[in-house]
Amino acid sequence: MPELPEVETVRRGLADLIEGRSFKSIQLNRKDIRFPMRDGLGDVARGQTVTHVGRRGKYMIIELDGAKRLLIHLGMSGRLILGADVMADELFYQKQQINPRHNHVIMTFNDAAVIYNDPRRFGMVDLLDPDGGHYLLAHLGPEPLANEFDGHWLAQRLRFSKTSIKEKLLDQNLVAGIGNIYASESLHLAGINPKRKAGNIALARLVNLAEAIRNTLQRAIEAGGSSLKDYRGVRGAPGYFQHQFNVYDRAGEMCRSCGKDNIRKIQQSGRASYYCAACQR
DNA sequence: AAACCCGCCTGTGCGC
DNA sequence: TGCGCACAGGCGGGTT
Known part of the structure; x- marks a missing residue:
């Protein structure tokens, strides 16, 4: 679900909420989410103060004064939810469309709580290695x-690639944080067809693409991310960037750049791509 | 090495 | 109204 702008929005809300607070407990309601819970995860943070909440790609990193670090990924459907007394608040769950049976991890602080809720369980909560690394971050x-x-940098990395540029943008080892929405939106802004082979794009156009990616992500962060369905910030607020989509989920609609009904939906590696057949070459 | 395909899960919306 | 199916914002790992 959440891509870089959504994760960054959650990170900011989480930082406001928990930086400087100390952990009372981490309650694990399952023995796995996507992966088995790390041994000792439930005990590792007790009494420690959160010094910083950071982000790497779509991962959040909670740093503690005891030098331990928690790693959180929201997968497709993961949410972090502020809750002091939320856990007993049925109205809140209804309004936010949360099923409490998917509350997998509950982090409790002195006067706050944060719930990790994830119906599809594609996300994760883990610890970084003692040296601060992690195999999921390494590449x-x-x-x-x-x-x-x-x-x-893109030109150098894509020089020999025969894969389509859209598929390459989803590769977190090329650049970290772009998902299906922002790949389509960035390519539209740069005027590049998603089917174009990544190794067959002129340098000047890749310069435009890098700029389009930065521009798109920055504007999406400013809008609090995109809420297609279940994404919400820590305090339950939706994002608004979906109202600025130029192509994503707009098949058959009018392109806001050229004014024609040229927005198409295609499948690439089993995933939807949207583009304007007139504007993107 | 790169490319392809599968699996992991639940929830939703669609067509019949 | 109910049912089955396809699909959904991600990612790792196996195979070719």
Whole structure:
């Protein structure tokens, strides 16, 4: 579900909420989510203060003053929910369309609680290694909003690729944080057809693409992310970027750039791609 | 090495 | 109204 802008929005809300607070407990309601829970996860944070909430791609990292770090990924349907007395509040669950049976992890602080709820269980809560690394982070590409990410870097990495550019943008080892929505939206903004072979795009167009990615992600963060269905911020607020979609989920509708009914939906590696057949070449 | 395909799960919306 | 099916924002791992 959540891509970089949604994770960043949740990260900011979580940071406001828990930075400087100390853990009372981590309650594990299952022995696995996507993977088996790490041994000792339930005990590791007790009494420790949160010094920082960071993000790498679509992963959030909660740093503690005891040098331990928690790693959280929301998968497709994971949510972090603020709840001091939420756990008993049926109205809240109804309004937020949350089924409490999917409350897999409950982090309790002195005067706050954060619930990890994830119906599909594609997400995870884990610990970083003592040296701060983790095998899931080890091969991630650069942050798209960092300076090291640009058209020249893309050109170098894509030079020999015969895969379509859309599929490459979903590869977290190329660049970290882009998912299905923002891949389609960024390619539209850059005027590049999602089917184009990644190794067959001129440098100038890749420069445009890198800029389009940064622009799209930045605007989506400013809008609090995109809420198609279940995504919400920590305090339950939806994002608004879906109202700015140019192509995603708009098959058959009018392209806002060229004014024609040219928005198509195709499948690439089993996943939907949307593009304007007139604007994207 | 890159590309393809599958599996992991539940919930929803669609066509019949 | 009910039922079955396809599909959904992700990612790792196996095979070719």
